[in-house]
Amino acid sequence: MFQKVLIANRGEIAVRIIRACREMGIQSVAVYSTADADSMHVQLADEAYCVGGPKSAESYLKIDQIIAAAEVANVDAIHPGYGFLAENAHFNEVCRESGFEFIGPSPAAMEKLGDKNTARSMAIASDVPVVPGSDGLIEDDKAAIATANQIGFPVLIKATAGGGGKGMRVAENAEALEKALSQARTEAQAAFGNGGVYLERYIGSPRHVEVQVIADQHGHVCHLFERDCSVQRRHQKLIEEAPSPNLPDAKRKAICDAAVRMIRGADYSNAGTVEFIVDPNDDFFFIEVNARIQVEHPVTEMITGVDLIKEQIRVAAGEELSFTQDQITVTGHALECRINAENPDKNFMPNPGTISKFYAPGGLGVRFDSHVYGGYTVPPHYDSMIGKLIVHRPTREEAIATMRRALAEIQTEGISTTASFHDKVLQHPEFVSGKHDTKFVEREFTGK
Template sequence: MIKKILIANRGEIALRVIRACREMGIRSVAVYSQADADSMHVRLADEAYCVGKPRSADSYLKIDQIIAAAEVAGVDAIHPGYGFLAENAHFNEVCRSSGFEFIGPSPQAMEKLGDKNTARKMAIENEVPVVPGSDGLIENDADAIATAAKIGYPVLIKATAGGGGKGMRVAEDEASLATAFSQARKEAEAAFGNGGCYLEKYIGSPRHIEVQVIADNYGNVCHLFERDCSVQRRHQKLIEEAPSPSLPADRREAICAAAVRMIKGAEYSNAATVEFIVDADNNFYFIEVNARIQVEHPVSEMVTGVDLIREQIRVAGGEKLSFTQDQIECRGVAMECRINAENPDKNFQPNPGKILKIFIPGGLGVRFDSHVYAGYTVPAYYDSMIGKLIVYRSTREEAIATMRRALMELQVEGIATTASFHDQVLQHAEFVEGRHDTKFVEREFLS
């Protein structure tokens, strides 16, 4: 039985885990940087320890400091949240070797799935469709040219350790391939310390569909249906919803089954998200597995009634899933808008600073997951997201109407936010009709 958990994260996800702990009768321990001393997760945790200076490299990424805090606090387990060290297999191993349960998959499963090239091979082995591409990493320009000629242009160069769009380039023809390949490798090496890249056939303007999966240590694997994350800017998700408005029932069943096969084949336990792209003919192709809880997990919680953080903790504590697949139904429609401290009128320039006043929207079907409050200063050192506005209604039409109403109610003074931009997206015909793809925002709003 887990009795005390340290949350190795900050902001809204740290607060989300603290809330789950409190409901389960588990004591929570927060860690924080000097810049986060006044953050709400620090105030609401049962205990809190400073782990360093403002920069994440000097605090939230300092494994030794986090382990030291866990030892002083005497915790049983560590929840990594998302971002920072959440998918760091070394941190995972250090937690376990130090006597703390890591609330996530095994280091071995995390390492395998964290490498996109290895994960691609695992997908093929488990009969999960993949985009046509190279058999392994591309070593030089000659191999890149030969592979591209085989699969056909345009091609997508992808970093094997990539994420967030880093280490990705599109080559339209042979003339541009060498330059794009070199740029992708350099960017990947700088961002991840691993310049390995592979090639895939480029699927133009796809939809981005991901499947929420959770597994226990007894071989039970369940999906919580899919989320549509196609509203993106520079590969960063802006609006997510469940279920997808454009996926036929037979394709939904097939994509969810494929995600379960992938997780079973990886001998994986705890929460994961299996990501796919879907083309105009509803053919789907595996992209990657996120071996952690996702930012957008609330939309899956709303349509299934499953508390994913609670299940994560139960699984890490050695318990079986509290449900079987046939007990999970997808009911209604949930939608999430990421509210960032950015100015949409200035090319989404980050806008950290002090929040002078804030009014949180409410009413039927509205949830706001956030760590901010009036008087809180949004630091300049971290991700600009200050909250997630989530709605749940019976139909998609109702969900859009409720989200627009909630966005209007959300009042933040002192900093700029992306709320008004979300409202523009929600009014666009392509979004209203569910015809949007991953290029929708760039095409309709940023061109």
């Protein structure tokens, strides 16, 4: 087992990893930007090293600085968390070449799955359902129109290196397709350095369901059931829950089995998430694999009792999974609300600044993963999430009631947060019914 681990991240996920390390008797090393000198992950780690200026490009994305910190601290392994360099195959490779174990999949698996078009081909090879679409990347407009006519309009243009909705456009007809292709390629090139795009049939009102998987280096692959992430705004998840409501048991088993096939076929180890869309007929289609731990992993931990971060560390150290598939069962229902420093009354405008007063909710079944405290200044340079409020109760109805109670307990003075908006969503009949889709928030609340 590792003696010392560096966390190449910040905020709540860095705190989460530090906690797991401490419980495992592993020393933790934090890295931080000048803007994060007073952050909680810096205070909780056994050691901490500044790796640059306030902007991500000056610090958390500086591979040479992070490797230098790992060398100075003499660590055994590096945990990337999520975001930043977590799915950067080059960083993964540099870590290993520098003598540090990377707590995640191999660079080869990460690179293949990080390209959505390649991942789609891998899904087909593993008998995992995919949305009808183009056979590879679309190179010219004429081929795009021919493909769209074959699979049927409307179509969805997707960047092969995409994420977060960037490089994604919907086209209703041939004329709109030509314009949207140009926009998608330009946006994808700017965001990812790769302008490649492909087409899929557009499924208008899907649910977003993902399956948590983990695999060791000894050929064992397990799923930890599914999560529903359909409450989204502009392709960004707001509320997640597990298990997925209103998913028939036969489909639940089928989608989890498909995720395991996908991961086996990718020669993958460590934690990952296989994402699907589910249409109104409960048919599911592969979207992508996230080759890292995800923001919403706590809801899976709550319903299964598995500490995913500890399991990641054990797998990276060469140990076998500590459980078998038949030992994983679902208990109760979990919800997670992402609490962001944003003003929902001003089109979710980011609202960084100093938190003059802060009170975190508690009580039976409540967990709050955060890095903020009274007196902490939320910097303007990073993602606006200041914490994740998670509840776990015997039933979905009880989970919603507990979440609403916990949201009302949060006291944050000095900045605006999205807590009140989450409460509105939780009260809405469509959410209460569990029959909401990915367009629910835009349709019922924001209008865009």
